[in-house]
Amino acid sequence: MHTSFKKSKVFAFLALFILTISFTIPVVFFHGALNNIHNNKEVSAISTTIWNLYSLNKYVSTNTPKEASNDLNKMIESASEIGAASLPIWSVSLEAPNYPKEAFPMGIPVYFHFDGFTGEVHEMNTINHYIGMDPMWRGGQFEREIAPYALLSLCLIMILFIAYNKKIFSYFMFIPVSLPFLFIADYAYWLYWFGHNLHDWGAFNIKPFMPTVFGDGKVAQFITHSYPGIGFYLLVAISLLSLLALLSRNKAIKESSL
Template sequence: MYSSFFKSKIYASIALVIMTLAFTFPMITFHGTLNKIYNNKVGEISPLAINVWNFYNKGRYKSTTTPEEAHNDLKMMIKTSSEIGVASLPIWSCSLEAPNYPKKAFPEGIPVYFHFDGFSGEVHEMNTINHYVGMDPMWRGGRIEREIGLYALLGLSLFMIYFILYNKKVLTYIMYISTALPLIFVAEYSYWLYWFGHNLHDWGAFKIKPFMPTVFGDGKIAQFTTHSYPTIGFYALLLIGLFSLLAVLSRNRAIKEMEDKV
């Protein structure tokens, strides 16, 4: 076997492992858990889902209303009716600062984190602020994407496994999807920010003109200062994209070497 074929398999394997650990595995194990909590079916939550949530949420932001003893303990979070986010790695963060949210009480402002399969952070408070300016609650955006996200990643993982096992040229084109994951997320995130900012309702207590929220960096909305930046999950996507690209380049080189010898 050409060395480039071997390298392409190694690079694709690394990309697959990162995607599995950062997103696919926690999304599978936690899938449907929030619905069970909402529908008072806590007894149906599997111990695996609880352990995975506890592990992946270590060190993550918890709402200021969450008792400290409930941090990183899903059972206690449920018992104290604390705000619970999903288990997968957060990809992007957005936070608001305003005079009515003093720095001492809210040292990180009002942050929310966007995941492939949901949200975490001060989601309830952010939706309250959005309502204040006539903006829809966050769950209105990306509903289809959140529903199919898990299945899309599972399908992509399957193609990556095929890419690793078989030296078919057509599988190289599929790998371009994993290469483009960071761009796909940013495009989706930008679109929904535009949608929210340009579909304001009259029931908002504070009237503002349609606007484009800041995608990356610091911005200003009414009396709020906004901060929008990538977080750990996005860097995981960059690594997936990088190793996927290396896998594609190595595979193309191997195919060219093989064709040149024919």
């Protein structure tokens, strides 16, 4: 076997491993659990285990009892705010005079995932209400719903790329290569949508605006911070590894045909 074929398989396997551990497993096995919690239905043992494992070292809402942190069953019992299990891809935080640094050293943070949100989601929705903005759950409903199926399909594509040296599978590898760009494009679209679909029931009437996608900004009296989370850097790693796999595969196919 051509050396570049072997390299392409190694690069693709590493990308697949990161994708599976960071996103696919938690998204697939926790899918539907939040709906069950909301409807007072039982959450499966595997969903509970996955959530407890992936919630380690994540931000915990200030309203969450200390004894309930990182324990899904106790979180449910205490009616604490429960978010997605997968790794956060992007983070946004708001600072305002009525949120003192002593109580909120990070401001009011919210983290965006493939399948939902974590952080001070309720507080952020309350703040958004003041400027006539819809609650966050209104955005990306379709994306969140298809997330487990899309990730499983992507894993299958990468497995086929590793297993077979057919050129056709190389074309599909452009999907994992484009993951960071797809996320930013979708994220920016929904920011635009929220900022340009304000309602007149807000306490503050402001003109339609484009929220800050990356960096620091200001909305009314709030200072905003919008930056990548650990999940985004992992998406970049997946993209680069997939690109290396693609280039190695194309090189191998080209030189093997000479």
